[in-house]
Structures are given as structure tokens and as C-alpha cells.
Amino acid sequence: MINSKIVGLGAYVPSNIVTNDKLSEFVDTSDEWILTRTGIKERRVSIDEDTSELATRACIEALKNASIKADDVDHIIVATVSPDMFCPSVSCIVQNNIGAVNASALDINAACSGFLYGVKLANSLIKSGEAKIVLVVGAETLSKVTDWTDRRTCVLFGDAAGAAVIKATEENGIMAVHTMAEGDKWNALKIDGIPVRNPFVKAEERAHYISMNGQEVFRFATRVIVEATRKVLKKADLNISDITYIIPHQANLRIIDYASKKLGFPIEKFYINLDRYGNTSSASVPLALYEMFQEGKLKKGDKIILVGFGGGLTYGATLIEW
Numbered sequence: 206m207i208n209s210k211i212v213g214l215g216a217y218v219p220s221n222i223v224t225n226d227k228l229s230e231f232v233d234t235s236d237e238w239i240l241t242r243t244g245i246k247e248r249r250v251s252i253d254e255d256t257s258e259l260a261t262r263a264c265i266e267a268l269k270n271a272s273i274k275a276d277d278v279d280h281i282i283v284a285t286v287s288p289d290m291f292c293p294s295v296s297c298i299v300q301n302n303i304g305a306v307n308a309s310a311l312d313i314n315a316a317c318s319g320f321l322y323g324v325k326l327a328n329s330l331i332k333s334g335e336a337k338i339v340l341v342v343g344a345e346t347l348s349k350v351t352d353w354t355d356r357r358t359c360v361l362f363g364d365a366a367g368a369a370v371i372k373a374t375e376e377n378g379i380m381a382v383h384t385m386a387e388g389d390k391w392n393a394l395k396i397d398g399i400p401v402r403n404p405f406v407k408a409e410e411r412a413h414y415i416s417m418n419g420q421e422v423f424r425f426a427t428r429v430i431v432e433a434t435r436k437v438l439k440k441a442d443l444n445i446s447d448i449t450y451i452i453p454h455q456a457n458l459r460i461i462d463y464a465s466k467k468l469g470f471p472i473e474k475f476y477i478n479l480d481r482y483g484n485t486s487s488a489s490v491p492l493a494l495y496e497m498f499q500e501g502k503l504k505k506g507d508k509i510i511l512v513g514f515g516g517g518l519t520y521g522a523t524l525i526e527w
């Protein structure tokens with residue numbers, strides 16, 4: 206039977222660090238508010254690197270760690286809500302940058318759940334026999350769609366990219382996937398942009414920035430992080446006690462704390478790096494997985510759940526055996 210497995214990881218973050226104190230210099234906020242309400246201490250903000258550049262660097266490292274050549278890649282899937290431009294896709298630019306001449310390439314938009322949607326697609330492509338090697342990337346430069354005068358959002362987000370090489374194998378790897386959307390709440394998290402339905406209408410002045418009903422998204426997130434985790438456990442016929450780590454979307458420490466209590470899963474077994482990067486949307490889960498790999502925390506046979514939620518509103522989870 207064909208399975209799919211993550212065989213290489215890469216990540217890249219811009220070098221420019223913006224601390225909570227730095228933000229407090231130009232917007233009415235404080236380190237104390239941001240830390241206690243979210244757990245975030247600092248984030249990375251790109252100065253001159255676009256999303257495709259972050260994604261490219263993450264992909265090059267992931268391929269190197271997987272010992273796979275770029276021209277062996279069959280598909281590139283980039284999950285992003287902050288692409289370089291409407292067209293072409295970030296994935297086509299990445300394809301060119303890394304020399305993946307035999308790959309097809311497309312972007313997907315499932316906001317902060319994007320990487321998990323990408324993993325689901327990669328898993329399906331591999332299991333159907335359509336592909337043997339798929340690069341799944343979450344990459345964002347949210348700083349360019351952040352309203353730096355809006356304290357409700359500008360303290361939350363950061364720039365980053367994370368990439369995974371997913372390969373056909375007979376070993377255990379991706380054991381269960383689940384994604385879902387609740388489009389009735391589409392209005393809760395938006396990046397409006399120019400009005401493409403009627404380009405002759407002038408865009409509202411701040412329409413190209415992220416706007417969010419934080420409390421609505423918070424309620425959604427605390428519910429679905431638990432639901433999605435339970436769903437993949439059920440699909441894989443496992444219990445929470447079989448799980449070594451949960452890698453959650455890094456939006457808010459309070460959401461992770463809630464999930465820990467509700468699932469009866471110790472907070473120490475959730476990987477958390479939001480204090481250093483903030484919410485990097487589709488990049489957050491692969492960046493966290495990459496850091497665990499770099500820190501030598503992932504052992505063969507470990508069962509790990511990746512879980513995320515975000516704009517759409519969307520959510521998803523994946524249960525993998527390392």
C-alpha cells in the first residue's frame with residue numbers, strides 16, 4: 206500500500222526582529238498587554254524579501270534535508286494569503302527559483318490552515334499514484350497586509366516560511382487528515398483588497414489590510430482545535446495517550462492552554478514558539494515542526510498531531526508517525 210511521509214523540512218524567517226516594546230513606540234499598546242493576552246514577545250518583519258523568497262529558502266533547505274533533487278519534485282503547493290502578486294502564483298516563482306523543472310505548481314488559500322490543507326492534497330496526490338514527491342510550503346509576508354496603526358491586529362502577526370517534502374513510501378507516515386471550513390463566518394477575518402467584483406469602485410482606504418473580529422475567531426479556534434484533534438485521533442484509531450506532541454497553529458497561548466485542558470494533554474507536550482514569531486499564518490505549523498526537528502525532539506515512531514485554524518474560517522489537522 207502506498208503511504209506518504211514527511212522526509213525533509215526547511216524554514217526561513219527574516220532577520221529583522223520587532224519586539225513588543227518597539228511596537229509600543231508607534232501604536233498604543235504595551236509589552237504587558239501583548240504578552241498576557243497572546244504570549245507573543247517578538248515577531249519577524251521582512252524588510253525587502255517577498256513571500257516567494259522566504260518560500261524558496263525554506264524549500265531549498267527542505268530538499269537538502271530530504272536528500273532530494275529539485276527536478277525530482279512532482280508538485281509544489283504553496284499555501285499563502287500574502288502572495289507576491291495575484292498572478293503568477295508564488296509556487297511558480299518558487300519552481301523557477303529552485304529549478305524544479307518537472308513539477309506542476311499551484312497556490313492555495315486556506316489562511317492559517319493552509320499548510321494542513323496542502324498536506325491533505327499532497328497525501329491524496331501520492332495515494333492516488335499521481336505524484337511521488339510533493340513540496341508543501343506555508344509562506345507569508347503578512348507585514349505587507351498589516352495595518353501598522355491598528356493595535357488589535359498589528360501586534361499579532363509575523364513573517365516566515367516553512368516547507369515539507371512529502372514522499373511516497375511503504376512506511377507509516379501521514380496516518381490521518383481532516384480539513385473543514387465554516388464559510389458562514391467568512392466575515393470574521395478578512396484581507397479585502399481592491400474590489401475585483403467591480404474594479405471601477407474605489408477601494409476603501411484600509412481595505413488591503415487584515416481585519417479581524419478577534420473574539421469571534423477566538424471562540425471558533427478554541428472549539429475547532431479540540432474537534433479537529435479528536436477527529437484525526439478517531440480516524441487513526443488512536444487515543445490522546447498515544448500522542449507524543451501536538452503542534453498547534455501559533456495564534457495565541459490562551460487558545461493552546463484551553464486545548465491542553467480540554468483534551469487532557471499536558472501543555473509541555475504542545476510545541477510553542479509563538480513568543481518568538483507571533484502568528485505567521487500558514488507558515489506557523491511547518492516552522493514549529495522544523496524547529497522540533499532541528500532541536501532533535503522528533504524520534505522515529507513518535508505520533509504527532511498538527512492542528513490549525515484561521516481565515517475562511519477554516520481548520521484542519523493531520524496525524525503523522527515520524
Ligand code: UT7
Nearest residue numbers: 234235238242317356357360419420422423426456457515
Ligand atoms: O490566525 C488566525 C486565527 N486568529 C486567532 O486565533 C486570533 C483569535 N483571537 C485572539 O487571539 C484574541 O481575541 C486577541 C488577541 C485578538 C484579542 O484578545 P482579547 O482578549 O479577545 O481582547 P479584546 O479584543 O477583547 O480587547 C480587550 C481590550 C479592548 O479594550 P476595551 O474595549 O476593553 O477598553 C481593546 O481595545 O484590549 C484592547 N486592546 C489592546 N490594548 C492594548 C486590543 N488590542 C490591544 C493592544 N494593546 N494591542
